[in-house]
Amino acid sequence: MVSLATSESSRPRPSSACRSRSTPGRGDGDRGAAGGAGPVTFYIEWHTLGSACSTMAHLVSLRVHGTLERLPSLKVLLIEGGIAWLPGTLWRLDTNRRALRSDTPWLEHKPSEVAREQVRFSTQPLEHTDGHDKLLWEMLEAAGARDVLCFASDYPHWDFDDPAFMLKAAARGLARARPAQERRGALWRAPRPRRHMSGWHDVGSLADLERDGHVVARVEGREVGVVAVGGELRGVRNRCPHRGGLLCLGTVEHRVIGVPGGYDLTDQLVLRCPWHGWEFDPVTGACLDDPALRVAVYPAKDVGERVSLTYEVVPSTL
Ligand code: FES
Numbered sequence: 286m287v288s289l290a291t292s293e294s295s296r297p298r299p300s301s302a303c304r305s306r307s308t309p310g311r312g313d314g315d316r317g318a319a320g321g322a323g324p325v326t327f328y329i330e331w332h333t334l335g336s337a338c339s340t341m342a343h344l345v346s347l348r349v350h351g352t353l354e355r356l357p358s359l360k361v362l363l364i365e366g367g368i369a370w371l372p373g374t375l376w377r378l379d380t381n382r383r384a385l386r387s388d389t390p391w392l393e394h395k396p397s398e399v400a401r402e403q404v405r406f407s408t409q410p411l412e413h414t415d416g417h418d419k420l421l422w423e424m425l426e427a428a429g430a431r432d433v434l435c436f437a438s439d440y441p442h443w444d445f446d447d448p449a450f451m452l453k454a455a456a457r458g459l460a461r462a463r464p465a466q467e468r469r470g471a472l473w474r475a476p477r478p479r480r481h482m483s484g485w486h487d488v489g490s491l492a493d494l495e496r497d498g499h500v501v502a503r504v505e506g507r508e509v510g511v512v513a514v515g516g517e518l519r520g521v522r523n524r525c526p527h528r529g530g531l532l533c534l535g536t537v538e539h540r541v542i543g544v545p546g547g548y549d550l551t552d553q554l555v556l557r558c559p560w561h562g563w564e565f566d567p568v569t570g571a572c573l574d575d576p577a578l579r580v581a582v583y584p585a586k587d588v589g590e591r592v593s594l595t596y597e598v599v600p601s602t603l
Pocket of ligand 1: 530563
């Protein structure tokens with residue numbers, strides 16, 4: 286465990302005992318500035334924001350700076366920060382990593398996955414949901430609650446959680462929440478070949494492709510495009526599986542990798558969605574940032590001055 290804090294003025298120094306790798310350390314959140322609105326005035330402000338915001342900040346910082354990946358044996362326990370914010374923060378972090386991956390290319394794995402491996406969170410203070418317990422536990426289940434939550438009572442603080450209540454509530458809540466993996470598995474199905482849509486279809490002119498980097502056309506009711514990838518032509522459905530962005534209007538770029546503070550271009554060419562920046566393998570259609578997503582890809586070729594594609598399914602997409 287490491288010593289954590291959020292402000293220079295109140296930053297606790299790791300004790301000499303904590304400097305040993307095997308000895309846990311601890312740190313409190315900043316009691317002066319609870320968020321981005323300046324110093325707080327009332328205790329309720331700090332109690333609502335302070336511990337939660339500082340816990341979120343530590344989680345994101347540890348992850349984004351690559352600390353957890355560089356120190357795979359490091360275990361971090363974040364306590365007294367509440368937990369209802371956890372799913373949203375991890376989802377947001379995963380989403381932003383895909384969109385902004387050239388900013389931190391050293392993040393090879395989804396932030397939520399690494400956090401799940403190395404970070405644990407205390408249950409206290411469990412948020413009171415005003416009758417929405419099912420929703421809370423479903424969200425926590427999606428964030429890997431079974432693996433990452435540790436019981437804490439925080440006794441004798443005034444807002445401690447009674448173990449007789451807390452342990453029962455957690456067991457009941459998690460038992461009712463369906464595993465997110467099951468839901469997710471049901472969402473994606475392998476594309477099937479379309480029998481009646483074989484043959485080659487004209488998509489545009491080679492001159493337009495060379496000028497714009499893509500041509501797009503509606504073919505048999507489906508919007509598709511052709512992009513140039515390292516001298517090869519690739520047909521791609523013009524609909525990003527993330528949020529429906531016009532994927533063919535994106536850019537073909539070299540994928541960036543790196544370590545904290547350093548960037549490297551790889552030889553791998555990717556198609557980058559113009560909406561949120563998620564990257565796709567233009568050959569297989571696989572989303573490089575989310576294995577559950579895939580875009581349909583098609584064989585394409587130039588015929589004289591024209592470009593065409595076929596809807597015959599590329600074997601690797603099956
Ligand atoms: S990355 Fe969001 S729509 Fe494509």
